[in-house]
Amino acid sequence: MSFNNRKFSINRQTGVPRISAKADRRFSSHEPSPQETNSKIHRQFRNAHEGHRPHAGLDPTRASTGVVWCTERAYEHGFAEEPEKWANLGQGAPEVEDHIEGSFERPKMIDITMAGREYGPTAGIKGLRAAVANLYNAHHRKGKRSQYTYENVCIVPGGRAGLIRIAAVLNNAYLGFFIPDYTAYNEMLSLFKNFAAIPSPLAESDGYHIHPNKIAEEIARGTSVILTSNPRNPTGRVVKNPQLAEIQDICRDRATLVMDEFYGGYNYTSNCDGTTISAADNIEDVDEDDVLIIDGLTKRFRLPGWRIAWIVGPKEFIKAIGSCGSYLDGGAAVPFQEAAIPMLEPDKVLAEMKALQRHFKVKRDYVVKRLRDMGFIIKTVPDSTFYLWLDLEGLPPAIADGLNFFQACLEERVIVVPGIFFDLNPSKRRDLFDSPCHHFVRFSYGPKMDTLKMGLDGIERVVAKFKHSSSVAVK
Numbered sequence: 001m002s003f004n005n006r007k008f009s010i011n012r013q014t015g016v017p018r019i020s021a022k023a024d025r026r027f028s029s030h031e032p033s034p035q036e037t038n039s040k041i042h043r044q045f046r047n048a049h050e051g052h053r054p055h056a057g058l059d060p061t062r063a064s065t066g067v068v069w070c071t072e073r074a075y076e077h078g079f080a081e082e083p084e085k086w087a088n089l090g091q092g093a094p095e096v097e098d099h100i101e102g103s104f105e106r107p108k109m110i111d112i113t114m115a116g117r118e119y120g121p122t123a124g125i126k127g128l129r130a131a132v133a134n135l136y137n138a139h140h141r142k143g144k145r146s147q148y149t150y151e152n153v154c155i156v157p158g159g160r161a162g163l164i165r166i167a168a169v170l171n172n173a174y175l176g177f178f179i180p181d182y183t184a185y186n187e188m189l190s191l192f193k194n195f196a197a198i199p200s201p202l203a204e205s206d207g208y209h210i211h212p213n214k215i216a217e218e219i220a221r222g223t224s225v226i227l228t229s230n231p232r233n234p235t236g237r238v239v240k241n242p243q244l245a246e247i248q249d250i251c252r253d254r255a256t257l258v259m260d261e262f263y264g265g266y267n268y269t270s271n272c273d274g275t276t277i278s279a280a281d282n283i284e285d286v287d288e289d290d291v292l293i294i295d296g297l298t299k300r301f302r303l304p305g306w307r308i309a310w311i312v313g314p315k316e317f318i319k320a321i322g323s324c325g326s327y328l329d330g331g332a333a334v335p336f337q338e339a340a341i342p343m344l345e346p347d348k349v350l351a352e353m354k355a356l357q358r359h360f361k362v363k364r365d366y367v368v369k370r371l372r373d374m375g376f377i378i379k380t381v382p383d384s385t386f387y388l389w390l391d392l393e394g395l396p397p398a399i400a401d402g403l404n405f406f407q408a409c410l411e412e413r414v415i416v417v418p419g420i421f422f423d424l425n426p427s428k429r430r431d432l433f434d435s436p437c438h439h440f441v442r443f444s445y446g447p448k449m450d451t452l453k454m455g456l457d458g459i460e461r462v463v464a465k466f467k468h469s470s471s472v473a474v475k
Contacts, residue, residue, distance in 0.1 A: 124155020
């Protein structure tokens with residue numbers, strides 16, 4: 001086949017051929033006829049078959065999660081130029097400053113050892129793996145015969161990397177997940193073909209709570225892997241004992257539980273006594289119970305930039321998860337792993353969790369009061385995390401759905417995340433505009449108080465403006 005004299009290329013936006021600037025460029029055996037370049041059936045074929053789409057080797061639709069998409073829209077309104085004038089209540093990040101009373105000061109410098117210059121093991125350095133195991137034994141395994149060791153821990157470069165590693169080692173299975181849930185699950189669940197992701201919606205009328213009978217239903221229909229955040233993103237609810245223990249009993253020897261516990265420290269159900277919610281409390285045998293727990297420094301240690309997280313589970317799983325890092329992500333940075341070890345001393349962590357819970361509960365209560373004063377209906381105050389699953393019903397119709405409310409907030413330099421992004425749809429099989437999440441946004445009270453006040457002032461202006469517009473229209 002000759003590749004000379006090609007005189008056309010394809011417009012990636014429209015799928016229509018265009019004249020090439022290089023007359024000698026050619027990738028087909030003949031010039032396309034008008035019937036090929038202009039006919040409706042050819043355009044339909046190209047759009048329906050990935051291999052025939054323009055630039056078919058790249059799928060740009062996979063480029064962003066919901067939070068990133070929202071940030072990109074904020075950039076269009078000037079967020080990148082003056083971020084200090086914006087209230088970013090969309091990013092799922094806690095404040096990172098050192099002013100929280102009772103919290104230990106974060107390192108400002110890191111000593112890089114000779115070992116820190118070398119490639120690290122993809123399962124993480126032994127010292128940090130042992131420190132994580134010791135923390136879980138001290139906080140969740142006291143008096144229990146079965147204890148974690150370093151072999152039950154894999155260090156990963158952030159929570160998303162951990163989830164990707166877990167997905168890579170799953171067997172052919174139905175994987176059950178609950179909606180609404182964390183937006184990044186959507187892309188992770190759509191990338192891998194070794195399992196089929198099956199959504200299960202939770203009821204708004206029940207506060208999006210996961211009951212044990214819901215888990216039993218999933219297993220009864222053949223689900224053998226269950227993925228969930230607990231405490232839950234975005235609803236701010238937590239499943240705790242005795243229901244959590246009942247769920248684990250139902251799954252034991254029947255299904256693998258993947259528990260995303262990044263918000264386990266943001267627990268307001270035990271009077272801010274530092275108690276962390278974890279499935280580790282209920283595991284009978286650390287090497288037999290098919291429970292994988294993922295957590296890290298990102299949320300409850302307020303160090304999202306460090307990208308240090310861990311997976312805790314049976315040795316057999318952990319060995320496979322550690323090995324697959326060699327071709328997925330290469331492992332976490334060794335100097336940050338070394339610096340993390342002293343942070344995980346159990347008494348230090350307990351004091352940190354007490355400080356964290358007291359501080360964020362104050363912010364939660366402030367945000368809930370301000371929003372209720374504006375007319376928002378908050379049926380259930382979140383008992384964990386730093387999120388509000390904010391219902392927009394009852395607002396003027398022009399801003400009573402997540403996307404329009406988000407757009408109106410951008411005009412006031414406030415970022416929230418439309419609820420539709422949390423209605424995970426990895427197989428693209430459902431019409432999301434029928435979604436029960438469409439009239440919600442996720443509001444994060446993770447940022448510092450000054451940012452929250454700025455954001456709530458902006459939201460108050462949005463509500464007032466549209467209420468005024470509605471009253472004028474009625475007259």
